[in-house]
Each structure stands twice: as structure tokens, then as C-alpha cells.
Amino acid sequence: MLTKVLIANRGEIAVRVIRACQELGIATVAVYSDLDRSALHVRVADEAFALGGETAADSYLQTDKILDAIERSGADAVHPGYGFFSENTDFARAITERGVTFIGPPPEAIEVMGDKVSSRIAAQKAGVAGVPGTTEFLTSADEVVAFGDEHGWPVAIKAAFGGGGRGMRVVRSADEAGEAFESARSEALKGFGRDECYVERYLTWPRHIEMQIIGDQHGNCVWVAERDCSAQRRHQKLIEESPAPAFPDEVRQAMGTAAVKVAQACGYYNAGTVEFLYQDGEFWFLEMNTRLQVEHPVTEMVSGIDLVAEQIRVASGEPLSFRQEDVSLRGHSIEVRVNAENPAGGRFLPSPGHITELMPPDGFGTRWDGGYESGDTVSQFYDNLVGKLIVWGVDRPTAIARMLRALREFRIEGIATTIPADIAILEHPDFAEAKHSTKWVEDTLDLTGVDASPAGASSGDDDPKVRRDVDVEVNGKHYSVSLWVPESASAPTAGPAPAARSRRSSSASSASAVGGSGAVTVPMQGTIVKVLVEVGQAVEVGQTVCVLEAMKMENNIMSDVAGTVVELRVEPGRSVGTGDVIVVLGPPA
Ligand code: MV4
Numbered sequence: 001m002l003t004k005v006l007i008a009n010r011g012e013i014a015v016r017v018i019r020a021c022q023e024l025g026i027a028t029v030a031v032y033s034d035l036d037r038s039a040l041h042v043r044v045a046d047e048a049f050a051l052g053g054e055t056a057a058d059s060y061l062q063t064d065k066i067l068d069a070i071e072r073s074g075a076d077a078v079h080p081g082y083g084f085f086s087e088n089t090d091f092a093r094a095i096t097e098r099g100v101t102f103i104g105p106p107p108e109a110i111e112v113m114g115d116k117v118s119s120r121i122a123a124q125k126a127g128v129a130g131v132p133g134t135t136e137f138l139t140s141a142d143e144v145v146a147f148g149d150e151h152g153w154p155v156a157i158k159a160a161f162g163g164g165g166r167g168m169r170v171v172r173s174a175d176e177a178g179e180a181f182e183s184a185r186s187e188a189l190k191g192f193g194r195d196e197c198y199v200e201r202y203l204t205w206p207r208h209i210e211m212q213i214i215g216d217q218h219g220n221c222v223w224v225a226e227r228d229c230s231a232q233r234r235h236q237k238l239i240e241e242s243p244a245p246a247f248p249d250e251v252r253q254a255m256g257t258a259a260v261k262v263a264q265a266c267g268y269y270n271a272g273t274v275e276f277l278y279q280d281g282e283f284w285f286l287e288m289n290t291r292l293q294v295e296h297p298v299t300e301m302v303s304g305i306d307l308v309a310e311q312i313r314v315a316s317g318e319p320l321s322f323r324q325e326d327v328s329l330r331g332h333s334i335e336v337r338v339n340a341e342n343p344a345g346g347r348f349l350p351s352p353g354h355i356t357e358l359m360p361p362d363g364f365g366t367r368w369d370g371g372y373e374s375g376d377t378v379s380q381f382y383d384n385l386v387g388k389l390i391v392w393g394v395d396r397p398t399a400i401a402r403m404l405r406a407l408r409e410f411r412i413e414g415i416a417t418t419i420p421a422d423i424a425i426l427e428h429p430d431f432a433e434a435k436h437s438t439k440w441v442e443d444t445l446d447l448t449g450v451d452a453s454p455a456g457a458s459s460g461d462d463d464p465k466v467r468r469d470v471d472v473e474v475n476g477k478h479y480s481v482s483l484w485v486p487e488s489a490s491a492p493t494a495g496p497a498p499a500a501r502s503r504r505s506s507s508a509s510s511a512s513a514v515g516g517s518g519a520v521t522v523p524m525q526g527t528i529v530k531v532l533v534e535v536g537q538a539v540e541v542g543q544t545v546c547v548l549e550a551m552k553m554e555n556n557i558m559s560d561v562a563g564t565v566v567e568l569r570v571e572p573g574r575s576v577g578t579g580d581v582i583v584v585l586g587p588p589a
Pocket of ligand 1: 164
């Protein structure tokens with residue numbers, strides 16, 4: 001059995017894995033970026049190693065720094081969580097070459113399932129059909145027309161190396177084919193560096209149903225249960241559940257068998273998910289995710305199987321602790337993703353910032369897999385998942401009622417979250433009757449009335465920390481120690497204090513406080529990427545003055561008054577916090 005696991009991840013999934021290790025008596029090693037110095041996953045791990053850097057690219061994606069932490073900690077295995085290095089074969093090979101176990105599948109399986117066409121071919125070979133379509137790359141729009149005329153319209157053009165819906169185009173008739181082919185190709189090239197596309201029949205009201213499987217290194221592979229992830233927006237899942245509602249048991253059995261065949265065809269071991277589209281009683285292979293997924297807890301709740309513990313067992317070389325006939329499912333489970341996003345008006349704007357209070361709900365059948373506690377900060381640089389609320393109930397109506405109760409009990413202040421949108425979905429009769437599809441949230445659900453202004457919003461970090469380097473002597477040995485202390489408590493005793501990080505300008509947030517006739521403030525923490533006005537310029541109501549990047553999205557910051565720019569407080573590259581004044585306006589000329 002493994003003895004010490006390094007978790008190459010952060011947030012709720014790092015905490016989830018650490019908890020499983022603790023239960024198995026395995027020591028845990030966290031790694032952390034500069035911004036995560038005192039994050040929850042660092043607080044709960046036995047040891048933690050700094051990676052340096054703020055962005056994911058400068059920290060959690062630095063192979064050498066992680067290899068160094070493995071070396072220094074003596075970890076004998078790495079759990080990659082999801083995202084980051086979880087499906088990176090270079091990383092998996094780099095650690096296994098050092099004799100360290102990768103808690104994941106064999107790299108060859110990651111490769112086969114790594115693109116849409118090669119995974120479709122692998123599934124087909126295993127006797128599992130994808131949506132009717134081609135497995136050859138398109139060379140012209142004429143081939144799209146020929147396919148549509150033969151199999152019927154609409155059809156979907158998809159980027160072979162795409163993902164998350166990027167590089168996908170729906171073509172309703174022959175005359176749309178040329179333009180759709182060109183735009184799919186150019187989006188794929190821009191997004192993924194490769195423009196190969198293929199075509200398949202387009203399903204107009206499908207549900208996204210995925211099957212959890214797990215295999216060991218002795219050839220055993222079982223399916224556990226399916227999850228319905230149809231409640232999503234722009235390819236971001238909002239709510240997941242198991243079992244899928246209105247899903248006949250014979251379809252479940254057939255889908256489970258198909259998923260195991262796909263996994264075995266690529267020599268898979270570890271936990272994995274085979275995704276299908278389901279419509280009118282039929283299902284088709286879509287892709288396979290060769291990692292533990294965000295929504296794995298709903299499967300755990302209905303099966304009683306600890307998927308992370310089982311991953312660790314099979315990575316150690318042990319056989320699965322149960323057989324297919326031992327799996328029995330009971331009741332219904334729902335998961336809601338609590339994201340730091342403001343769903344007001346259906347816009348889902350990123351809402352990073354300081355969580356002044358976080359008190360998750362509790363009670364029978366209620367589970368919170370969180371990555372943050374009160375006082376923690378959700379940074380604009382990482383995924384904005386605060387945590388996942390999962391409930392179990394004896395049946396679906398009980399689970400829905402329990403989730404609504406739990407969401408209303410949830411106290412979270414300082415940031416806006418997706419909770420009000422989740423309540424709107426769970427209260428909707430279409431959801432109760434399982435009439436929703438993957439297009440329902442965007443096409444049918446009305447979120448215009450949703451208001452989610454963060455309760456008790458703060459203006460970012462209340463007291464930013466600064467670094468103080470101190471020389472200490474322990475048992476006659478000299479160490480240089482870095483202390484991170486609140487700025488207010490760091491009055492220098494000699495010499496100048498190191499500068500606080502260059503952000504947090506004035507925290508003035510109202511026009512009167514800054515003396516002009518108006519001030520433009522930013523609604524969320526982020527980085528200014530463009531300044532579109534200059535001092536002396538006239539600004540109209542609704543005019544964009546700056547572009548703010550937050551959580552990988554660009555947001556136009558507009559003035560809600562007319563005036564003349566008298567002061568510019570930011571420049572491109574500057575970090576700002578919620579409520580910071582960026583432009584001061586005088587009276588219109
Ligand atoms: C489809 C489809 C309908 N017909 N393929 C979108 C992302 C990608 N991974 C697959 N996607 C889809 N492929 C055919 N032939 C509808 C979708 C789709 C979707 C799939 C799963 C979850 C959410 C979705 C939202 C919109 C469209």
C-alpha cells in the first residue's frame with residue numbers, strides 16, 4: 001500500500017483526496033502557490049511545499065517544481081485531482097520514471113481517449129456506437145452536405161481536437177455547410193492549434209448521461225452508476241444527479257456494460273467516466289474522461305463506494321474491493337456546484353473575493369465538499385468552484401426537497417455564488433418532471449429575476465499580508481524564516497518594510513468620497529487589461545472605460561454617468577479589488 005501521497009491540486013478536490021488518505025492511514029503532502037499559502041488544502045495536509053507563483057501556469061502546472069516537492073517530501077504517489085495534470089501523459093510518465101505512482105490510468109489510455117476521433121474509433125472497435133457520423137477528417141463542405149442528405153439534417157461539425165463545445169457548429173441545411181465548416185475550423189485552430197473536423201448527426205434535445213466505471217490492474221472493471229449532468233450552461237455543469245431520472249433500468253444495464261467494454265478496450269484502470277448522449281431511449285458514446293470527476297460524490301452517495309479510496313487501492317496494485325454483483329444502488333443523490341459567480345440576470349459574472357462568512361448546511365443526507373472556509377479568499381486566478389453541496393434522499397422528490405432546504409440554509413457572505421440560480425432550477429417544474437435537456441438552462445430557464453448581490457460584500461482583502469524575513473536560531477542551527485503577517489501588524493522596527501503587493505489602491509467606493517462628479521468602480525477582483533480613455537476625455541453614459549480580466553473572462557467596465565475624465569487610477573496590468581475606483585470623472589464639458 002502507498003504510504004505518502006502528494007496532491008498536485010488545490011481547492012475542494014485536494015481536500016477530498018486528503019480526507020480519503022487520512023482514513024486510509026496514508027500521509028499527505030500539499031503543494032501551494034503564493035496565493036494559496038494558507039489555503040484550506042494546505043491547512044489540512046500533513047506537510048506542504050511552496051511552488052511559488054500566482055497563476056496556475058506559474059504554480060500548479062510547473063512540472064519541475066512538483067517533481068522537486070515529491071523528492072523533498074519522499075512521497076511515493078501523486079494524486080492529480082481533476083484539471084491541471086490529471087490527463088497529462090508527460091507528467092504521468094515523468095513521475096512513474098522516478099518510481100513514483102501516478103494515481104490515474106495508464107498513459108496509453110489517456111492518449112487513446114485524448115481526442116474525439118481516436119476515442120470514437122476505440123469505442124466502435126469495442127462494439128459501442130457513437131452518434132452516427134464519420135471517423136475521417138473533413139476535406140470540404142461538400143462532404144458535410146453529402147452526409148446531411150444521406151442521414152438527415154441537422155448535422156454537427158465537430159473539432160476532432162476540440163472540447164467544451166468549442167469548434168462545434170450545428171448545420172441545419174445544405175446552404176449553411178460552407179460557412180459552418182470554415183468557422184468550426186478557424187475556432188478549432190485558434191482554440192486548440194489544430195483544425196481537423198468531422199461530422200455527425202445532431203441530436204436536438206439530448207440528455208448528457210455519463211457512466212462511472214472503475215478498473216484495477218488485474219483486469220477487473222465494473223460500472224457503478226450513471227449521472228445525469230444535463231443541467232448545465234455554456235458547457236459548465238450546474239447540477240448533477242444519480243440515478244438519471246426517467247431512465248429505464250434496461251438502458252442503465254446496457255449503458256454500464258457498454259462503458260466497461262470501452263474501458264477494457266483501452267486497457268483502462270483507475271476511476272473513469274464514459275460520456276453518452278441519450279435521446280428517445282437510445283444512447284451514443286460521446287467521449288471518455290480518464291480522471292476522477294467533480295461530480296463523483298453523487299455516485300458515492302447512491303452506491304456507498306468511496307471512489308477516491310478505491311482509486312488509491314487500485315493504484316497500489318491491489319484488486320478492486322468489490323465485484324460487479326456487489327454493487328447495489330439505493331435512493332437518489334443530487335450535487336450542486338457552488339461557484340463564485342453572480343448569476344444575476346442569467347449573466348454568471350465571476351465574483352472572486354474574500355469570503356467573510358461561510359457556513360454550509362448540515363443535517364441528514366447533507367454533505368459539503370468544500371475548498372474554502374470563512375476568511376479565505378477565492379482568487380481570480382483559479383477555478384471559481386467554492387465547493388459542492390451533495391444530498392442523498394430515499395427518492396428524487398425527497399432529494400430535491402432536501403437540496404432546496406440545504407441551499408436556503410447555506411450562509412455565504414462576501415462573494416456572490418450560483419446558489420440563487422440552483423434554487424431556480426430545482427424549483428422549476430421542468431426539472432421536477434425531468435423534461436430538461438442539455439439546452440434547457442440556456443434556452444428555456446428564465447433567470448432574469450435572479451438577484452445575487454453578495455451579502456456583506458467586502459472590498460477584497462481587508463488586511464493584505466506582507467512578507468517579513470527573520471533570521472532564527474533553533475538548537476544552534478541557523479534558519480532564515482519568512483513570516484506572512486497582516487500589513488497593519490508589520491510596522492517595521494528598523495529599515496523600510498517590504499512593499500505590500502502592488503494592488504489595493506484606495507478603497508474609496510463612492511463618488512462623493514473621491515471628490516469628482518462620479519467615479520467608475522470595478523464590480524469584481526481582477527486585472528485591468530485595457531484602458532480605453534485618457535485624462536480630459538469626455539465619457540458618455542454606458543461607455544466602456546476599461547477592460548477587466550477576471551477568471552479568464554474579459555469584462556467591459558462602463559461608466560454609468562457622463563463626465564470628463566479627471567483622473568485615471570489604473571494602467572494595463574494593474575490588479576484591482578472589488579469596489580476599487582479606476583476612473584474619476586468631473587462634470588461633463
Ligand atoms: C452533440 C450534441 C448533439 N448532437 N453532438 C457539446 C460538447 C461536446 N463535448 C459534445 N456536445 C454536444 N454534442 C451531437 N451529435 C449536443 C452537445 C451538447 C452538449 C453535450 C453534453 C453536455 C452539454 C451539452 C450542451 C450543448 C450541446
